[in-house]
Amino acid sequence: MAQRELLLREVDSAGVALSAEDWRGLKTQHDSVLAILQNQLALSPRTLKDSAATESARSDIAMRHVNDYLDRALVQETAQFMPVPAFLALALRSGQSWSVSAAGQAQALERAQGVRAQFDSAGRRTGPGLKAAPGPAPAPPVDTAKRKGSR
Numbered sequence: 112m113a114q115r116e117l118l119l120r121e122v123d124s125a126g127v128a129l130s131a132e133d134w135r136g137l138k139t140q141h142d143s144v145l146a147i148l149q150n151q152l153a154l155s156p157r158t159l160k161d162s163a164a165t166e167s168a169r170s171d172i173a174m175r176h177v178n179d180y181l182d183r184a185l186v187q188e189t190a191q192f193m194p195v196p197a198f199l200a201l202a203l204r205s206g207q208s209w210s211v212s213a214a215g216q217a218q219a220l221e222r223a224q225g226v227r228a229q230f231d232s233a234g235r236r237t238g239p240g241l242k243a244a245p246g247p248a249p250a251p252p253v254d255t256a257k258r259k260g261s262r
Contacts, residue, residue: 144196151184151193152176186226 129137149155154176159169183190195203 141198144199147193148195148199151190152180 154173159172162172163169180190184192
């Protein structure tokens, strides 16, 4: 992020301007990233508008979609994880307050313990692991250099 900012300042101070084709490319990349995120989250502005009347209700719906996606990507591993692009993260964070609550921490811990228990119990059902190969352990190779030197 800092490297990008430095590069943008350097380009700006040098008076370099983007061509119309460059702007189209940036817009295409931007729109593509947003479309991928909307698809992964199964969420769009129209979905929010049609599903809830108040801003608070829309926020709750969006949060459920994000949590569902994170479960699919990080716990179930059925969706590809995609980090939020920097431009979008900055836009989402600006002007928003946040806090850490004890209740939220307790809920996260409880959820993590449940996930771990599922993985631990799933691992036990797959079997005892590696089985010993039949027969004796392999013998070390004979050192022929030692024999030649002793004659």
